[in-house]
Amino acid sequence: MNDFEKRLAKNYDELKWLYYELYGNDKQAFDYFCSMLKMCWESRNDLLKELDEAREKVPDWYAGNDILGMMLYTECFAKNLKGVKEHLDYIQECGVTYLHLMPLLDTPKGRSDGGYAVSDFRKVRPDLGTIEDLADLSEKCHSLGISVCLDFVMNHTSEDHEWAMRAKKGEKEFQDRYFFFDNWEIPKQFEQHLPEVFPTTAPGNFTFNEESGKVVMTTFYPYQWDLNYRNPVVFNDMTENMLFLCNQGIDIIRLDAVPYIWKTLGTNCRNLPQVHTLVRIMRMAAEIVCPGTLLLGEVVMEPSKVVPYFGTVEKPECNMLYNVTTMASTWHTVATKDTRLMKHQLASVFALPKEYVFLNYLRCHDDIGWGLDYDFLRNFEIDEVAHKKFLNDYFKGDFKNSPSRGETYNDAPELGDARMCGTTASLCGLESKNKDMAVKLDTMLHAFLLTQSGIPVLYSGDEVGQLNDYTYHDDPDKSADSRYIHRGAFNWKNAEKRRDKKTPEGKIFDALHKMIKLRDTRSVFSNSADTWLIETGNDHVLGIGRYYGEKTQKEKMLAFFNFSDEAQTFTPNENLGDPFNYSDMMTGERFTDKNSGRIKLEGYEFKWLLANL
Ligand code: GLC
Ligand code: GLC
Numbered sequence: 001m002n003d004f005e006k007r008l009a010k011n012y013d014e015l016k017w018l019y020y021e022l023y024g025n026d027k028q029a030f031d032y033f034c035s036m037l038k039m040c041w042e043s044r045n046d047l048l049k050e051l052d053e054a055r056e057k058v059p060d061w062y063a064g065n066d067i068l069g070m071m072l073y074t075e076c077f078a079k080n081l082k083g084v085k086e087h088l089d090y091i092q093e094c095g096v097t098y099l100h101l102m103p104l105l106d107t108p109k110g111r112s113d114g115g116y117a118v119s120d121f122r123k124v125r126p127d128l129g130t131i132e133d134l135a136d137l138s139e140k141c142h143s144l145g146i147s148v149c150l151d152f153v154m155n156h157t158s159e160d161h162e163w164a165m166r167a168k169k170g171e172k173e174f175q176d177r178y179f180f181f182d183n184w185e186i187p188k189q190f191e192q193h194l195p196e197v198f199p200t201t202a203p204g205n206f207t208f209n210e211e212s213g214k215v216v217m218t219t220f221y222p223y224q225w226d227l228n229y230r231n232p233v234v235f236n237d238m239t240e241n242m243l244f245l246c247n248q249g250i251d252i253i254r255l256d257a258v259p260y261i262w263k264t265l266g267t268n269c270r271n272l273p274q275v276h277t278l279v280r281i282m283r284m285a286a287e288i289v290c291p292g293t294l295l296l297g298e299v300v301m302e303p304s305k306v307v308p309y310f311g312t313v314e315k316p317e318c319n320m321l322y323n324v325t326t327m328a329s330t331w332h333t334v335a336t337k338d339t340r341l342m343k344h345q346l347a348s349v350f351a352l353p354k355e356y357v358f359l360n361y362l363r364c365h366d367d368i369g370w371g372l373d374y375d376f377l378r379n380f381e382i383d384e385v386a387h388k389k390f391l392n393d394y395f396k397g398d399f400k401n402s403p404s405r406g407e408t409y410n411d412a413p414e415l416g417d418a419r420m421c422g423t424t425a426s427l428c429g430l431e432s433k434n435k436d437m438a439v440k441l442d443t444m445l446h447a448f449l450l451t452q453s454g455i456p457v458l459y460s461g462d463e464v465g466q467l468n469d470y471t472y473h474d475d476p477d478k479s480a481d482s483r484y485i486h487r488g489a490f491n492w493k494n495a496e497k498r499r500d501k502k503t504p505e506g507k508i509f510d511a512l513h514k515m516i517k518l519r520d521t522r523s524v525f526s527n528s529a530d531t532w533l534i535e536t537g538n539d540h541v542l543g544i545g546r547y548y549g550e551k552t553q554k555e556k557m558l559a560f561f562n563f564s565d566e567a568q569t570f571t572p573n574e575n576l577g578d579p580f581n582y583s584d585m586m587t588g589e590r591f592t593d594k595n596s597g598r599i600k601l602e603g604y605e606f607k608w609l610l611a612n613l
Contacts, residue, residue: 008288337540346542364457
């Protein structure tokens with residue numbers, strides 16, 4: 001048996017069971033699926049097969065403390081794929097070992113949703129390069145120890161995709177790949193249970209298509225047509241498209257908008273059980289064809305919806321998921337300067353099995369949705385709608401002396417559910433007068449990010465405190481979508497200032513650089529370390545402990561973060577030892593206990609204390 005046959009045999013029974021269950025014992029479709037897997041494996045090159053083999057031996061290869069991600073738009077960072085290749089030295093200088101290239105497949109200009117409306121899953125957008133350039137870039141990345149992540153936009157295609165074009169022309173076979181309706185009767189029934197993803201920029205979940213005279217399901221933008229995964233042909237062909245990308249050397253497949261891929265009338269069409277079956281089958285497909293590949297699920301929802309996408313130990317689904325609630329809670333904590341919600345949130349994350357790998361982030365290409373634990377916040381008489389308004393006002397800079405400069409997103413007044421856009425630095429106040437405080441806050445948030453277990457992913461530009469880009473207002477293709485405020489071109493000239501430690505760019509870069517180095521070399525940051533909350537007795541100050549103990553190597557650290565702009569003193573409930581035997585990891589100096597267990601932090605200051613065990 002060759003590797004493919006061995007891996008297929010290992011998964012065959014479950015694969016067949018799930019596939020038959022979903023597709024009514026459709027033997028023909030299943031046989032096609034299996035032969036497609038074989039074909040994909042056969043066309044996988046030897047270098048990638050070697051990588052698969054190496055990774056199979058170390059299944060948690062991606063969970064080390066040396067993995068640091070960065071996400072960027074090819075066009076913003078270096079114009080095209082060749083440009084990215086030329087700038088890999090900068091990526092390396094940042095300590096990045098995981099590069100998420102934002103959508104770069106062919107997409108119609110002006111109707112692209114930032115590349116999330118794909119018109120050809122096998123073709124790179126011509127201005128960015130070719131599929132060969134992509135394969136070449138990933139090969140280069142691999143040689144430098146960098147993994148590459150790419151979106152697989154599987155919920156929908158662009159209305160310009162060949163399938164959609166043929167559906168428009170009336171070809172039934174292709175209409176069956178989408179949700180086509182002769183009139184509004186069924187769409188209206190669907191709408192009764194469907195929320196809207198983009199209530200102001202793209203209201204409704206269906207669109208009338210002139211050419212075919214029919215109504216099409218379009219959960220996101222009207223030009224993004226939802227694929228119908230009840231049709232096994234769709235699933236077979238889309239899985240093949242995914243494996244095609246893996247064969248170009250993509251290591252991490254980001255399953256875009258995955259909760260939405262199965263629709264049933266009378267439900268909200270999110271997170272239905274069939275979605276989990278599909279993801280499980282895709283995971284097996286990847287394990288059979290390209291076991292070095294990881295699935296990253298994009299589930300931007302509350303924790304009870306996110307965690308099931310890890311699957312179980314025997315039947316895993318995604319390898320990684322976004323830690324979205326911690327991200328949103330971080331910004332809540334910035335605005336309120338009160339860490340109680342964060343402690344509550346972290347307590348539940350810390351209680352999860354260490355095998356669950358989260359992708360941690362402060363900012364990404366999307367808006368910040370205020371998905372917080374409002375049941376918990378009600379304990380403090382915080383009302384959801386009023387609180388969202390406060391958060392948006394705060395980050396727009398409208399609240400008292402807030403130094404933040406963000407813009408709201410999808411502000412539908414009747415819903416009171418607007419979200420927030422802006423770069424980390426602008427939200428931290430770097431556009432306002434008090435730049436020092438902004439730099440401190442920005443640095444402290446990154447320190448908090450790096451203290452968490454999981455994979456931290458930086459948003460390109462954040463490492464040098466890049467500000468909002470207001471030019472999108474003048475671009476008719478972008479002006480309606482405020483997410484473009486934080487999708488500006490990377491400012492290479494400003495980035496040069498990273499070498500000058502007197503500038504905000506230099507201060508942020510330098511601190512980040514130090515922290516990344518520490519995280520990379522200290523096993524106390526590894527995913528297998530224990531993590532716990534340290535009670536500080538001060539609601540402004542968050543305390544986290546980490547402990548790693550294996551054989552001869554034992555490390556313990558205490559981390560404290562002051563979310564207030566004013567100095568705070570506190571007495572942690574952790575036994576600090578006598579004499580106070582810690583060193584400050586950032587300065588390397590011994591941390592002496594001057595106040596018998598009391599610690600003082602300046603406004604927005606943080607400390608990483610390493611126990612001298
Ligand atoms: C995901 C993407 C977002 C996009 C949407 C539709 O949520 O992150 O940018 O608009 O999917 O594809
Ligand atoms: C515990 C303790 C801490 C200890 C750690 C070990 O919760 O608070 O002192 O080092 O966990 O796992």
